[in-house]
Ligand SMILES: NC(=O)c1ccc[n+]([C@@H]2O[C@H](COP(=O)([O-])OP(=O)(O)OC[C@H]3O[C@@H](n4cnc5c(N)ncnc54)[C@H](O)[C@@H]3O)[C@@H](O)[C@H]2O)c1
């Protein structure tokens with residue numbers, strides 16, 4: 049009820065929101081997605097938002113599945129690649145959706161990697177002030193990381209992921225069948241965040257990866273499903289306990305402080321996963337120098353990254369000084385100081401009094417960088 053006291057009126061909008069959602073795992077899930085939407089519609093028409101590569105491979109199959117359930121569906125795609133992750137590309141797709149009669153009764157199916165997921169999620173935030181969306185992640189990175197947690201957004205000239213919002217999906221479908229088409233380098237890069245999950249949260253998962261790296265690299269479906277489930281369990285647990293990244297969720301940034309700098313300084317020749325692999329070696333060494341993360345843990349981490357075909361050394365063309373400079377201006381730096389999330393041992397991160405990140409003296413960082421060459 050609108051309350052009034054003298055010249056002040058109050059609109060009361062306190063609300064309890066339940067944003068819980070299911071993650072569905074399997075191999076060949078498109079028919080299930082269609083039948084689920086037939087049974088529980090979330091819109092009266094569906095927009096598959098995808099990129100040029102994934103669209104070419106899978107959009108028709110997903111469209112056919114929805115149409116065979118009598119659902120209205122159309123595909124909207126943009127050119128693949130991070131450079132498309134802009135407000136302009138979103139507006140272009142939104143324009144096409146509008147032009148095709150899509151309105152506030154529609155829903156988006158985000159079919160693709162992290163770029164598609166972030167953009168399609170963002171469109172679902174702004175289109176008609178918000179419509180539901182479903183994530184159908186098609187890269188290891190997207191299945192392990194970006195499709196869960198509700199972070200959406202786009203890059204701008206002022207910074208990566210600078211504009212965006214939190215919006216949880218209605219559901220996430222993790223179909224491991226689509227990973228078979230992933231280029232090898234892309235696939236291995238995605239394993240970096242998977243290995244990260246083992247180190248930051250789950251030592252048993254780390255050991256599973258050590259023991260089964262052959263079947264993981266061979267994309268054996270049981271391994272892929274096991275990995276997808278473990279990744280989601282870990283990311284889900286972390287996100288549940290800290291949805292807006294004020295504490296525990298920072299452990300997901302393990303390897304990302306130096307990693308982001310290396311990614312940027314390589315002019316993106318290193319992919320995100322490759323850079324994070326190097327960044328984890330730097331952070332692991334920092335932890336080791338500060339008296340945590342034993343030499344055995346450090347060696348085990350490096351061994352698994354190498355077995356997964358990931359780089360662990362900083363390229364010669366990138367200087368230690370430049371890395372330190374870039375980390376200080378990183379979005380997650382506090383007061384111009386780079387923050388590091390650091391492991392105590394495999395499976396456990398340092399809590400730093402609930403902040404899960406700490407400032408580290410430049411000399412320690414410098415020594416860790418020097419040992420990572
Ligand atoms: N929202 C989050 O929490 C979060 C977390 C981590 C990363 N991200 C974002 O994710 C993005 C990176 O995601 P990405 O690594 O998945 O990149 P991506 O979406 O660009 O996909 C990588 C490449 O693989 C292709 N591809 C995707 N699936 C395929 C398949 N099954 N078969 C063949 N080719 C396929 C794509 O077309 C693209 O060329 C970045 O923009 C990053 O900021 C977001």
Ligand SMILES: [Zn+2]
Pocket residue numbers: 241304320324
């Ligand atoms: Zn990452």
